[in-house]
Amino acid sequence: MKGIIFDFNGTMFMDSDLHEAAWLYLIQNYSNKEMTKEDILKNIHGKTNDVILRHFISQDLSEEEIQKLSDEKEAYYRDSVLASSAHKEFTKGLLEVLDYLKREKIPMTIASASPKINMDFYFDYLNLGKWFDYKKMVYHTGSFPGKPAPDIFLIAAEKIGVDPQNCLVIEDSYSGLQAAHNAQIGTIVAIDPEGKNRAVFAAEGLAPDGIIEDFSTFIPDYL
Structure with missing residues (x-):
């Protein structure tokens, strides 16, 4: 391993509960669909907002409508972060x-x-x-397909000057782990703090190099 690429939400920062609550708020306000546990695993975490909105609300949303709904959801989420005493620090050990x-x-x-x-x-x-380095960070811009497509990790590897097969990716989402595989990342580690997705990740071979609960033993185990 010569370089490391971190997912952020649910990996570096344990905020999955707040994102789920924000999506539930938005979906309940604009759709009759229910958000199931499988949806949370496969259709929420790791997906870009435009994909989520089209899945739950309407395939016919305009770009302007997507931006407005996305802004509403993210403002609700950020307010929740600031109001929460339990979301002030990095994941344990990070x-x-x-x-x-x-x-x-x-x-x-x-x-x-x-x-x-x-x-x-x-x-x-x-x-x-x-x-x-802010300039080396990769986030959703709409200029490349989101996870599970490999693009985000290929771009990240290029930005840090390391071949994908020499990178380690740490991810919490089903789509993100698929993206790491699709990018042919050399070392793929899943983080699953509550063990909710361990069985799925293991059954589908999505985390060939291990599943961790936090970063407490990450240095001796992977670095």
């Missing part, structure tokens, strides 16, 4: 990992399905600039 990677000068970046406005929020909220 701070030590980031300090180690910086100290050892191991190339690293973030590849997230989140829009730019959220990544700007995280840079301020969690001081990400201490470890990451």
Whole structure:
């Protein structure tokens, strides 16, 4: 492993519950569809907002309608983060990992399905600039297909100057792990803090290099 690519939501920052609540709020307001556990696994986490909105609300949404709904959902989510006393820090053990990677000068970046406005929020909220080059981060712009397509990880690998087969990707989502496989990433690790998706990830071979609960033993196990 010569470089590392982090997913963000549900990986570096345990906020999956807040995203699910924000999507539930939006879907209940604009659709008659229900959000099932399988939807949360396969049609919410890791997907871009336009894909989620077209799946749950309407395939006929205009770009303007998608932007308006996306902005509403993300504003609701960010307000929830700021209001929550349980969402103030990185995932357990990650701070030590980031300090180690910086100290050892191991190339690293973030590849997230989140829009730019959220990544700007995280840079301020969690001081990400201490470890990451903003220009090397990859987020959803609409200029390339989202996960499970490989593009986001191929772009991230190129930005840190490491071949995909020499990268380690750490992901929490079903779609994100599929994207890592499709990008032919050399080392693929899943993070599943509550064990909700471990059986699915294992059964489908999505995390060939391990499934972790947090970053407590990440340095000796992978670095």
